[in-house]
Amino acid sequence: MAATNEVFCSEVVGNRNFAALDNVYTAGARVLPPGAPLVSGREAIKTFWTGLVQSANAKSCTLTSVEVIPAGEAIVEIGRATLSFVDSPDPLEAKYVVYWRQEDGRWKWDVDIWNPNS
């Protein structure tokens, strides 16, 4: 799980390597972003994150697990996210819930929802 979170922050946000989202989300994953409708499927999720990271000019992020709940063969994670931007000194503080599933032997995000703290 830590490896997957690291891919998201370092590769996707940090290096803008959106193909690396293959290693973050399951093929049928659902993303529920604040201020937008549900996004379903990894290809649509790639389009979503490409647009958001580029338009917000995001620079880096950190993801911190607050709670990890075993749920059968899956895991529910509650966490804190910090997203930093090229053009602003003020990071966005958010919290999230991710439903994790294994795909191809790797733990990935199957359902991903977050919202800002303020």
Place this chain on the structure above:
Amino acid sequence: MAATNEVFCSEVVGNRNFAALDNVYTAGARVLPPGAPLVSGREAIKTFWTGLVQSANAKSCTLTSVEVIPAGEAIVEIGRATLSFVDSPDPLEAKYVVYWRQEDGRWKWDVDIWNPNS
């Protein structure tokens, strides 16, 4: 699950019977509301919803399951929420993820997070 969702909309929001939250949330539930920090524990959650329903002057709500995912002895639900207000013709459209667990033979919300669609 439908019964629990109905208690929330009819009793808690509709009738402002916040004691009914005992039948909605587990004792140790966590709520992750947009624009505020995580709220942990049913008593703190009662205080949270009492404040929000009263200050927003909420009138009614509907909760609609979009997906119900079995997760061991628990369930992950993705849904749509509509919250209506006494003083406004415009409802709030939101989406949510709830992690359900059984407590005292009843299905309850153990983790609850949502965000607005726009």
